[in-house]
Amino acid sequence: MNVRSITTNISEANLPRAVELQRQILERERYNRVEDYDPYPYQKRFHDTGGDCSQRLLMAGNRVGKSYSGAVEVSFHLTGVYPEWWQGKRYKKPITAWVGGVSNETVRDINQAELLGQPGSPEELGSGTIPKNKIIKLERKPGVPNAVSIAQIQHLTGTSYLYFLAYNMGPERWYGRSVDLVWLDELPPSDIYSQAVTRTLDKRGQVMMTYTPEQGFDRITAQFLNDLKPGQSLTNAGWDDASERVKTVVKGESGHLSEAVMEQILATYSPHEREMRKHGRPSIGSGLVFPVMEDRILVEPFPIPSDWPRIGGIDFGYDHPTAWVGVAVDPDTYGTDEERIVIYDTYRQSKAAPYVHAQAIRSRTGFTPCAWPHDGHRRDSMGNPGLTDQYRTHGLNMLPEHFTNPVAVGEKKGNNSIETGIMKMLTMMEQGRFQVFNTLGDWLEEFRMYHRKDNKIVPLKDDLMAATRYAVQSTRFAMPLGDSIWKEEIKYPDLGIV
Secondary structure (H helix, E strand, C coil), X not given: CCHHHHHCCCCHHHHHHHHHHHHHHHHXXXXXXXXXXXXXXXXXXXXXXXXXXXXXXXXXXXXXXXXXXXXXXXXXXXXXXXXXXXXXXCCCCCCEEEEEECCHHHHHHHHHHHHHCCCCCHHHCCCCCCCHHHXXXXXXXXXXXXXXXXXXXXXXXEEEEEEEEEHHHCHHHHCCCCCCEEEEECCCXXXXXXXXXXXXXXXXXEEEXXXXXXXXXXXXXXXXXXXXXXXXXXXXXXXXXXXXXXXXXXXXXXXXXXHHHHHHHHCCCCHHHHHHHXXXXXXXXXXXXXXXXXXXXXXXXCCCCCCCCEEEEEECCCCCCEEEEEEEECCCCXXXXXXXXEEEEEEEECCCCHHHHXXXXXXXXXXXXXXXXXHHHCCCCCCCCCHHHHXXXXXXXXXXXXXXXXXXXXXXXXXXCHHHXXXXXXXXXXXXXXXXXXXXXHHHHHHHHCXXXXXXXXXXXXXXXXXXXXXXXXXXXXXCCCCCCCCCCCCCCCCCCC
């Protein structure tokens, strides 16, 4: 915006007033940025989780605005001034807040800059997310040029205090004081995180983290991904979540990158790093069971033709979920070494009886055959029928015998080797013969986190992965809809399983 646009056709007598108006507009834009905050949907979801959760993680890709999200929220809480759309936690009294990062220098250059404005420039003070007229007093941090140690901020009902801390100062600097809010920008060491949580307990405060998971499956990331506790929330965001308003400049006012520049940047990273940088997911390199780019397997949903053979796979559970996956096979490739499959539907639910699962799965798949693991024969201590027979009773078309891999050359019968199925699936993915509907978020969640540790697959949140393996390795029993060769009312035929 320039003065000429406002002063055109304005009389000479009114020109000073127009210039002053223009100055006020520019000053408001510069020194009250937070008023114009228009969050992406993922940012609002993260803010909203504060209404119910005291420990929150925004795990996001690079340059999508995660740190700015944290800075904006800290500003709202320090000042007590919230926008009309706000549904997160509200502090009605002045608060004490801690902001932490890796080092004093990174905290100064990133977090202090986001909150207060560019360090070392008096004219930039107040150009961050905290409005200039809310900044009461600053105290310098000894030994760190242009760094702030404490800031006093005007709250609607008094004075809030903002402290800047660094992880490399050691956990002892995080002892003692009770605080209302802690913002940890970048992954903290476990002992720092524990101290942050402890410091907020007395005041029933909050700890929020914003970072890209560059260290892979560290303890904190793994816990939020695989074992989310009551009062915790995880928000994940990638470039696509910010794509609608990404500016077509290398680094513009939004701080985000254009699609062209993003692709140039991605080209400098390994495939595993690309997933982390772009999507904000842990980069676990060779630890990934399926080190395949998602774009290679994901497809838009399409109607499955009725003549496509189908097979389901089920993994039994109770405390951990019972999971089912539906697989359809391209009939032109069925039974060949070039077989092409598509995963078209999934079901995952814990703490429910077999009849509940059976009804839900039957509604999705009709009488499609279903492969099942060997423990389905196991009777309970009272001698009741195994799970497989219970599912049959409730109308699910369970295969006559438990799952085995196809019989290999030179062998007399199939085996239960997990690695055999994993390698088959990986080969199909790499060859473009393995497709997944991109709407199956629960399947993608497990696929992204399916990993090894010490060369062994980690058995956490792998229920759909197991069900997928059973189905993919059982396509020899797949049947088109309404064309199953076995029926509920007749004896299961001999399918040649030894």
